Amino acid sequence: MxxxxxxxxxxxxxxxxxxxxxxxxxxxxxxxxxxxxxxxxxxxxxxxxxxxxxxxxxxxxxxxxxxxxxxxxxxxxxxxxxxxxxxxxxxVTALIADRLPATAMLAGASLALAVLLGVGLGWLGANTRRAWLKNVVSVFTSIGFATPLFWVGLMLIVFFSIHLKWLPTGGVEDLDAEYQGFERLADIGKHMIMPVLSLTLFYVAIYARITRAAIKDVQKLDFVRTAKAKGIGKHRVSIIHVLRNALLPVVTVTGMQIGSILSGSVVVETVFAWPGMGRLAFDAVMQRDLNLLLGVLFCSSLVVMFANIMTDLVYARLDPRIELK
Structure with a gap:
């Protein structure tokens, strides 16, 4: 400690x-x-x-x-x-403090969901013996990686908001309804579904590919063969020995993706009229508001640098061989 x-x-x-x-x-x-x-x-x-x-x-x-x-x-x-x-x-400080929570909710939820789904799909693609399932995972990751964020957002709006009328088209909450307590949380959650899905789809593909490749590499190492020779169960070896070590590159990429997910939120926040930092930066560029844009870039840089520190701490936690110096 x-x-x-x-x-x-x-x-x-x-x-x-x-x-x-x-x-x-x-x-x-x-x-x-x-x-x-x-x-x-x-x-x-x-x-x-x-x-x-x-x-x-x-x-x-x-x-x-x-x-x-x-x-x-x-x-x-x-x-x-x-x-x-x-x-x-x-x-500028008040503006950023007002917009930062919305971006933190969007980016945090998208990143957490992308890591969970991406690691799960990568593990499934690396361990399943069903060729059709491997093909499904491969096709899904290829489509997710190649599809533009704005197109995904627009298609979600057309399908879920215009045709089915299930979800609101934009914003972070329904201000006219004046919800309180649990109803307000449910309303915010409903507004978050499509923006989070738009950001998540792209990053799920990245994490799935990295996890699958990392698991394949770790499975060839000597300590995995030793664990199997000791009679340890297949699923225990796969989770405890293989997946834990395969998560190291995932953690590295996650730390690097903090900056890109903030830049990706500019597109998503614009499509869904989400009042966050990305939309604030876009408006500052269009209005030549130098002070505001400098403040947004400065705060975003601090977030990325703090994320790198947390990445190093998680790295050392996963692999005891890594020393913090």
């Missing part, structure tokens, strides 16, 4: 310079994009005169040099201030 705590503290200290470099890279990359919020807002107001543009740039701070803007952003970040979203009229 002490070694794990020391390892986590060391990794958290390492996050600080990495986070500062990420902010630096994001800041200058976003500044390379043409246009800024002053030009967008002036154009929408129909008052793009030189005087009005200069006033807007002074208000938004874009009249300063890039170095001065960057140093000012770093200074505010020290007080945990991610800036102000002039487009939304709110603090």
């Amino acid at each position: 002490l070694r794990q705590l020391t390892y986590v503290c060391g990794r958290l200290i390492q996050i600080i310079p990495v986070a500062l470099l990420i902010i630096l890279a994001n800041f200058f990359l976003l500044k390379l994009a043409p246009g800024d919020i002053s030009e967008i807002m002036a154009g929408e107001m129909g008052a793009a005169t030189p005087e009005f543009m200069a006033e807007l740039r002074t208000q938004f701070g874009t009249d300063q040099s890039l170095l001065a803007q960057l140093l000012h952003y770093y200074q505010k970040l020290l007080s945990f201030d991610l800036g102000y979203s002039f487009r939304n009229g709110m603090e």
Whole structure:
């Protein structure tokens, strides 16, 4: 426990310079994009005169040099201030805090379901002797891997919402109904079904393929043959000895997929009008809201870095040979 705590503290200290470099890279990359919020807002107001543009740039701070803007952003970040979203009229921290739970629910449920189904299908495909079942698993994973997320989402809406009228087309809950308690949880769960399925289908295919390949490799190792020679039951060998060691690459990929599942949620949240971080980032790009986009990218980067730390801890838990240093 002490070694794990020391390892986590060391990794958290390492996050600080990495986070500062990420902010630096994001800041200058976003500044390379043409246009800024002053030009967008002036154009929408129909008052793009030189005087009005200069006033807007002074208000938004874009009249300063890039170095001065960057140093000012770093200074505010020290007080945990991610800036102000002039487009939304709110603090960026408040906007992210309002949208983060929705994305956490969507990404967490999708990732957990994808791991469970993917590992189960991979184990089934590696251990079954029925050729038709192996073919079914292989075809399913190929289709899931090749199908675009937005197409899956649209087809789910057409089938379950338009034709069957079983599920709502979008949103996180029915605000007009004013549900409370268990009814509200049930309503949120009903709204989550299609977005979660859309994200899950793609990642199930990835985990199934990785698990199947890893199990096939582990089954050839000496300790598995030794366990079988000792008379240990087939299913016990398959679960305790083979699957546990085969989960190591799955854990690695899961840690890496945190970032991609957040980017994938941009598409799903847009299709289903899900009020999460992905939709917030998309709106920030379209509106040239630099402060908001920097805040979203910064928080997403922190999530990925913390996920990498958790991946290392789980890795060491599954394989005692791995030492945390």
